[in-house]
Amino acid sequence: KNQVEQSPQSLIILEGKNCTLQCNYTVSPFSNLRWYKQDTGRGPVSLTIMTFSENTKSNGRYTATLDADTKQSSLHITASQLSDSASYICVVSSSGTYKYIFGTGTRLKVLA
Amino acid sequence: DAGVIQSPRHEVTEMGQEVTLRCKLISGHNSLFWYRQTMMRGLELLIYFNNNVPIDDSGMPEDRFSAKMPNASFSTLKIQPSEPRDSAVYFCASSLVVSTDTQYFGPGTRLTVL
Numbered sequence: 001k002n003q004v005e006q007s008p009q010s011l012i013i014l015e016g017k018n019c020t021l022q023c024n025y026t027v028s029p030f031s032n033l034r035w036y037k038q039d040t041g042r043g044p045v046s047l048t049i050m051t052f053s054e055n056t057k058s059n060g061r062y063t064a065t066l067d068a069d070t071k072q073s074s075l076h077i078t079a080s081q082l083s084d085s086a087s088y089i090c091v092v093s094s095s096g097t098y099k100y101i102f103g104t105g106t107r108l109k110v111l112a
Numbered sequence: 113d114a115g116v117i118q119s120p121r122h123e124v125t126e127m128g129q130e131v132t133l134r135c136k137l138i139s140g141h142n143s144l145f146w147y148r149q150t151m152m153r154g155l156e157l158l159i160y161f162n163n164n165v166p167i168d169d170s171g172m173p174e175d176r177f178s179a180k181m182p183n184a185s186f187s188t189l190k191i192q193p194s195e196p197r198d199s200a201v202y203f204c205a206s207s208l209v210v211s212t213d214t215q216y217f218g219p220g221t222r223l224t225v226l
Contacts (some may be wrong), residue, residue, distance in 0.1 A: 034215075043116075043203050043217030044155070089155060100157045101166070 002027045004092050006103035014111055017080055021106045023073040023090035031095035035075050038087045038105070043050050047075070047088075078111045116206050116218035124224045130192040133221045135204035137185050143210040146179055148205040149220075152165045155203075162185065194225045200216050 004025045013019050025033070026090045032051045034045035048064040050073070057064050061078045077084055090103040117136040125131055137144055145160040159169040164181045172179070176195070181187045191198055201222050205215040 043205070043220050045217070046214045049214060091155075099170075102155045102157070104154045 002092075002094065002099065002101045004090055004101045004103040006088075006090050008106060009104070010107040010109070012109045012111060015080060015082055018078050019080060019108065021077075021088050021090075021105055021108070023075070023092075025071050025073070025090075025092045025101070027071075027092040027094050027099075029095045030068065030071075031066045031093045033066055033073050034089065034091045034093075035062070035073075036089040037062075038085070038089060044089060048080050051082075064103050077108075081111060082110050084108060085092055085110045114183065116216055118202075118204055118205060118221050119216035120221060122222045122224075123218065124145060124226065125194055126226050127195055128193045129225075130190065131194045131198075131223060131225075133189040133191075133202050133204075133223070135187045135189070137187070137206040138222075139185065140214055141206035141208055141216075142184075143207045143213070143215075145205040145207075145215060146187070146189050147205065148200045150200045150201065156169060156184075158189070166209065191223075194223075196225045199223055199225050 034049045035047040038044040039049050042058045046060050047059050047091050050066045052068050063076045066073045087105040087107050089105045093100045119134045143162050146158040149155045158171045159179045161181050179189045201220045203217050203220045205217040207213040207215045
């Protein structure tokens with residue numbers, strides 16, 4: 001069964017600290033993996049998209065990694081800011097029919 | 113570019129009524145996605161189009177839901193008749209191509225069915 005699991009469910013960190021969010025998937029055949037940031041009351045915003053051959057992709061202070069062998073991805077946030085407080089959603093799509101399977105998200109709270 | 117535009121932003125209706133949600137794609141984009149988001153189920157893909165053609169509608173919950181793209185820049189999602197369990201935030205997103213391109217989301221329509 002195609003599934004995407006994210007951990008932790010929620011996370012609280014202090015401003016300036018780093019954090020890492022996890023995404024494990026069982027989607028097959030794999031096409032790509034996306035990380036989205038969603039602020040409260042707004043639509044998701046794409047952070048990164050990675051295909052099978054990509055191990056790391058950065059977008060400013062956000063760095064995503066992908067291990068296609070273990071079917072794991074992580075999103076690392078460096079020097080967190082208050083504006084990083086949001087939900088982070090991992091989405092994996094399968095090739096061919098482009099099915100999109102969504103994780104339930106990690107809710108991050110950055111405190112001053 | 114103004115980005116993806118959705119209307120209305122909020123809709124409150126009574127059970128049994130028809131609801132139509134609207135979405136305008138970013139100019140030049142060829143793919144359109146409709147999503148639904150609730151606290152219980154998170155973000156779900158309902159249907160997506162490529163070049164005005166529906167590609168996958170397996171996420172549409174039941175026959176009460178229908179989506180159309182009457183032209184390359186505009187789409188509607190219709191619920192008839194609406195039910196309280198349809199209450200959710202509905203997003204549409206567009207992208208240049210359907211496969212690995214970035215999807216740009218609209219601000220969403222918050223639907224409440226009483």
